[in-house]
Amino acid sequence: MVSRRDAGSWLEPRRPASGDAAAYPGARLGRPADGPGSLAGFGRRLVALLLDWLLCLVIAGWLLRRTGVGQFGPLLVLLAENVLLVGTVGATIGHRALGLRVETLAGGAPGLRRAVIRSVLLCLAIPPLLWDADHRGLHDRAAGTLVSRT
Secondary structure, three states, X not given: OOOOOOOXXXXXXXXXXXXXXXXXXXXHHOOOOOOOOOEOOHHHHHHHHHHHHHHHHHHHHHHOOOOOOHHHHHHHHHHXXXXXXXXXXXXXXXXXXXXXXXXXXXXXXXXXXXXXXXXHHHHOXXXXXXXXXXXXXXXXXXXXXXXXXX
């Protein structure tokens, strides 16, 4: 009989039965299991995104109410926030509030080019929901970034 384990996909975390170094997200990337530098979990990243989204709703309602941008106003503000803040300081306001930062695989600042790629894909909503065993969404994989704990 085929079990759920046999039918797993690349989306599910794979944990070796032996308990070796690849038993936690980020081990393949040389990241610690816990503490500063470890990869942020899905829940923490989701709360950070919700904080950013609420802030963008307020800003869009305040700044863009008479511009005719309509329902895409908050999304445009979210895009601008992510490009500017991730590209310059490596974290949005939601990331800072939850002790997270966006960085390259080598641990450096993402820069503007990576921030644009990451932010555009983030605004499409589906890439962040598809993630791998290292808790990296498709938007992070495409940009060559990851979200770590500070």
